[in-house]
Amino acid sequence: xxxxxxxxxxxxxxxxxxxxxxxxxxxxxxxxxxxxxxxxxxxxxxxxxxxxxxxxxxxxxxxxxxxxxxxxxxxxxxxxxxxxxxxxxxxxxxxxxxxxxxxxxxxxxxxxxxxxxxxxxxxxxxxxxxxxxxxxxxxxxxxxxxxxxxxxxxxxxxxxxxxxxxxxxxxxxxxxxxxxxxxxxxxxxxxxxxxxxxxxxxxxxxxxxxxxxxxxxxxxxxxxxxxxxxxxxxxxxxxxxxxxxxxxxxxxxxxxxxxxxxxxxxxxxxxxxxxxxxxxxxxxxxxxxxxxxxxxxxxxxxxxxxxxxxxxxxxxxxxxxxxxxxxxxxxxxxxxxxxxxxxxxxxxxxxxxxxxxxxxxxxx
Amino acid sequence: xxxxxxxxxxxxxxxxxxxxxxxxxxxxxxxxxxxxxxxxxxxxxxxxxxxxxxxxxxxxxxxxxxxxxxxxxxxxxxxxxxxxxxxxxxxxxxxxxxxxxxxxxxxxxxxxxxxxx
Numbered sequence: 001x002x003x004x005x006x007x008x009x010x011x012x013x014x015x016x017x018x019x020x021x022x023x024x025x026x027x028x029x030x031x032x033x034x035x036x037x038x039x040x041x042x043x044x045x046x047x048x049x050x051x052x053x054x055x056x057x058x059x060x061x062x063x064x065x066x067x068x069x070x071x072x073x074x075x076x077x078x079x080x081x082x083x084x085x086x087x088x089x090x091x092x093x094x095x096x097x098x099x100x101x102x103x104x105x106x107x108x109x110x111x112x113x114x115x116x117x118x119x120x121x122x123x124x125x126x127x128x129x130x131x132x133x134x135x136x137x138x139x140x141x142x143x144x145x146x147x148x149x150x151x152x153x154x155x156x157x158x159x160x161x162x163x164x165x166x167x168x169x170x171x172x173x174x175x176x177x178x179x180x181x182x183x184x185x186x187x188x189x190x191x192x193x194x195x196x197x198x199x200x201x202x203x204x205x206x207x208x209x210x211x212x213x214x215x216x217x218x219x220x221x222x223x224x225x226x227x228x229x230x231x232x233x234x235x236x237x238x239x240x241x242x243x244x245x246x247x248x249x250x251x252x253x254x255x256x257x258x259x260x261x262x263x264x265x266x267x268x269x270x271x272x273x274x275x276x277x278x279x280x281x282x283x284x285x286x287x288x289x290x291x292x293x294x295x296x297x298x299x300x301x302x303x304x305x306x307x308x309x310x311x312x313x314x315x316x317x318x319x320x321x322x323x324x325x326x327x328x329x330x331x332x333x334x335x336x337x338x339x340x341x342x343x344x345x346x347x348x349x350x351x352x353x354x355x356x357x358x359x360x361x362x363x364x
Numbered sequence: 365x366x367x368x369x370x371x372x373x374x375x376x377x378x379x380x381x382x383x384x385x386x387x388x389x390x391x392x393x394x395x396x397x398x399x400x401x402x403x404x405x406x407x408x409x410x411x412x413x414x415x416x417x418x419x420x421x422x423x424x425x426x427x428x429x430x431x432x433x434x435x436x437x438x439x440x441x442x443x444x445x446x447x448x449x450x451x452x453x454x455x456x457x458x459x460x461x462x463x464x465x466x467x468x469x470x471x472x473x474x475x476x477x478x479x480x481x
Contacts, residue, residue, distance in 0.1 A: 259435045357371050359373075359429050359437075360371065360373045361374045362375050362376065
């Protein structure tokens with residue numbers, strides 16, 4: 001029995017990718033279908049990093065094809081990931097060496113933005129993506145400590161700076177430029193925004209799929225500069241379930257809406273507290289706040305993370321949870337959230353509707 | 365998100381900014397109209413009632429449009445005014461209410477005894 005390429009395509013149209021919730025054909029993942037008599041070979045190119053589930057996807061597709069194409073002979077399915085660069089807004093220069101920029105923000109301080117940002121970056125890297133972290137918190141840089149990086153970055157040409165690296169991530173922070181942990185940046189707004197601009201554009205990012213920008217809290221200078229001058233693909237909002245944090249998270253979300261940056265979704269941090277003595281799980285900051293906010297603004301709830309002493313200890317010691325305990329329950333949750341973000345970003349990357357309109361000047 | 369523009373055309377001779385939105389609506393906004401309704405704090409103030417009446421802008425030209433993020437343009441007029449960031453939402457509102465706003469401007473001009481020239 002022999003098949004045509006269309007038979008294979010039609011069979012794959014009934015198989016839904018559990019990550020994108022779309023079938024592989026309309027998700028444009030199926031490439032290079034080759035049919036030779038009853039033998040079939042094809043490539044699956046995912047738009048998001050997913051190294052840990054490549055094998056699962058391969059066997060799922062093989063099982064599906066064997067079931068739907070009776071008498072199929074040799075079957076070879078090759079699964080890989082390729083992250084596409086996002087649509088560029090006209091006028092905003094694309095950052096060299098960076099395909100996608102994901103901003104991690106919150107309205108309130110202290111909700112765990114930096115911890116979430118670094119763990120999500122590490123989770124994306126664990127799935128096989130090339131990832132960088134830009135610490136945009138000029139007044140209170142945390143990434144050097146959380147990534148366990150010390151020392152100063154080098155410059156090869158005296159104009160640009162090489163990113164620092166650890167745990168497979170490229171990183172840049174104002175924290176690398178200053179001496180001592182207690183040196184404050186006593187700067188007014190314009191200095192801060194210029195520093196951000198330099199950290200972003202003068203770092204020699206090396207072929208990144210994702211640059212995760214860890215933003216300071218609030219809706220001020222840094223956030224506005226990011227919106228106006230930086231080609232952000234989308235923003236992730238971090239909040240706790242507490243009313244007082246949600247109130248500010250809503251403002252953060254509205255700000256991104258105002259300046260035309262798409263919201264990837266909301267991560268609820270400190271969803272529950274797990275007692276380290278008895279293991280009892282309790283909603284100490286209230287329950288369901290993040291989901292409710294997602295419902296109110298029709299954005300995706302990306303996931304919730306517990307208030308667990310290990311997350312704090314591991315981040316403080318420079319070995320965030322995703323690398324300290326990669327197979328643990330919390331790391332799995334971070335990876336799940338990271339995959340949801342990557343899938344969403346892949347969708348956004350292909351959506352050119354938000355690109356800047358064409359400007360034409362006519363002598364009429 | 366609200367309506368997104370797909371094209372902005374500057375007609376430099378007739379001094380008209382033509383903007384097309386993705387819902388198919390197209391507005392032709394005279395430069396003078398845009399200039400006297402600049403959203404800049406220098407023109408609009410910091411709230412209702414703080415507007416500063418702009419006069420003598422009949423022949424104002426546009427030197428340049430500068431994209432701001434993906435949500436607005438900064439219009440640089442040839443009289444030096446360049447602090448207004450016109451968001452898509454604001455431009456849509458100007459287009460929708462063009463005749464009423466223009467009449468309102470003319471009324472305020474004559475009430476102040478000022479002229480467009």
